[in-house]
Structures are given as structure tokens and as C-alpha cells.
Amino acid sequence: MSIKKTLAALALTVLMPAAAVASEGAERLTRLLEPLETVEARFEQLILDGSGERLQEANGQMWLSRPGKFRWEVSAPYQQEVISDGSEVYLYDPDLEQVTVQALDERVTHTPALLLSGSARELTESYEVSHRQEGGSDSFRLVPKSADTLFEELQMTFNDDRLAALQMIDSTGQETVIEFSDVQTNQDIDDSRFAFEIPDGADVIRDTH
Secondary structure (H helix, E strand, C coil): CCHHHHHHHHHHHHHCCHHHHHHHHHHHHHHHHCCCCEEEEEEEEEEECCCCCEEEEEEEEEEEECCCEEEEEEEECCCEEEEEECCEEEEEECCCCEEEEEECCCCCCCCCCHHHHCCHHHHHHHEEEEEEEECCEEEEEEEECCCCCCCCEEEEEEECCEEEEEEEECCCCCEEEEEEEEEEECCCCCHHHHCCCCCCCCEEEEECC
């Protein structure tokens, strides 16, 4: 694209009403998410405090199946599993021999995994969505419409229409960055992947909140 065409496109974007820009971003995000039935990927997670200091690093593998089913397995530096069968979420800590069980909160502003495993329509109804595209990279900034949320801002990045990263910032300024690799979409994932059997002898905590 020529410099003149680029500047013209930028000018049109600046002049476009905010509602139209948000609508375009929401529509583009919906087009990327709606075809996803399953996702499997490796991930690396980094948590930073408000000043940018590293608090925690972890890596592992995830599986998602829409709607509402997911499994996150942290393999290093510690083991931990988070599994949703679509109705309940199980957080299993093998070192503590402890399982926390809670009902799946279907509000996408409360369950970040539902950003991917839930409904794209619900996602765009719950967030103000803005969009930036550079080459083959699409970046989306999502700000919750409700004040009753776990985080204040989320960014999603797709490279060549494939999920590449999530970034979440909470009210304290703490930032969680998740980068994905070896991403496979719409492959068969057995439902047993999203089933969890509580190990014998494990302490069970049922979170009713």
C-alpha cells in the first residue's frame, strides 16, 4: 500500500465514529472466534506486578472445546490443573492434594477461559472492543462494560488468524501475559479430556461463591 493510501486509511479511521470503530473490532473478533470449535496449544505464562517486576512464570498445555469446556495443565515450575466440564470447574493442586470445586461462572468477565471457550456474541456484548491490524497481526483491546469484573483490560493477539497471546490487567495493575505456541484448531478432542475424577484422599473445598 502506498504512503498516500496508508495516510488516507488512517484519516478515515480517525474520522470514523467511535461506535463504528468498536463495531468493526467486535465483528472482526467474532469472525476469528466463531469458527473455533476446539483449540489445543502450549502456553507460557508470565505475571508482572504494577511496577513490571516478575512475580511468577509458568508453562504448560491447554485444551478448549466450545461451549464452556477447558483444561489448563501447568507443568512447570509446579503442577496444577484447571478443568471445566461445562458445569463445574475443578482446580487441582497435586502437591497439596487439594481440589477446589466451583460452579462455572458463565460471565465471560469472571472466567477468562470463557473468552475462548464461550460465545463470541456474549464476549462482544460484555466488552467494548477496539481493533488494530498490522500486517498479518490482529490486536484487540477489550474493556469490560460492567464494573463487576475480575480485570480491567484484556488484549488478544492473533497472528495470521491464529491465536498468539492474551494479556490481562487487573485493578491493582498486575498483568498476566500468556503466549501460545503449537496451536491446533478444530481437531478432535475426546470429551474425557474435560472430565475430572477427584483423587482418593484429596481434600475437597467447595466454593459456593
